[in-house]
Amino acid sequence: MRRRLCIRGAGIRGAGLRGAGLGLVMALALTACSGPARQSAPARVPLTLAPTAISGGLTLSEYTGDRKAFADAGRESLVADGRLWEIHLGHLLVGTLEIATVTNDVTLASGGDRSQILNGAMVGAVPVSINVSGVGVAVASAPERTLYVWFGRQVFEVLQLDDQRVDPEKVLTSIVNYQQTTGLLHPEPLPNLT
Secondary structure (H helix, E strand, O other), rough: OOOOOEEEEEOOOOOOOOOOOOOOOOOOOEEOOOOOOOOOOOOOHHHHHHHOOOOOOOOEEEEEEHHHHHHHHOOOEEEEEEEEEEEEOOOOEEEEEEEEEOOOOOOOOOHHHHHHHHHOOOOOOOOOOEEEOEEEEEEEOOOEEEEEEEEEEOOOEEEEEEOOOOOOOHHHHHHHHHHHHOOOOOOOOOOOOO
């Protein structure tokens, strides 16, 4: 029997950049709804995938308040490790970057697993595909915010930006270009978004 991936999170509708990053995907937990318990050793998020600063005077700082939620996700969680960075323009929170690794039995090379993660992260949205420096990125917009999702080898990333305060595509391009310089971004293609 094929397992289903259930994603618990807010989705783009009604989500906002609140407080210390408690919005759209901050509490994103992936759990299996059926199937055997996970037996893979956790893969850690490569911390160097998150830049400390990006163009436009933006800075990133890790929000450590969610570490416990990721660590206590349980045996059925499909997320091996997850980290959240707040994106600031001065003292103003203008976005978040979540980077999560998945357990070894989740196959992000499979369009099915990627589609289910994408659909869960972009609940209530109709994403379109864009290409950013050779990386396929799903994008969805809602009033005052833009959401991006992209996949790497056993890693997925979710970027949420306040599009009233920053240029979302410039921020995304800056992050992806930085990640490519680390040698750690091994992009997986997007699922068919039609």
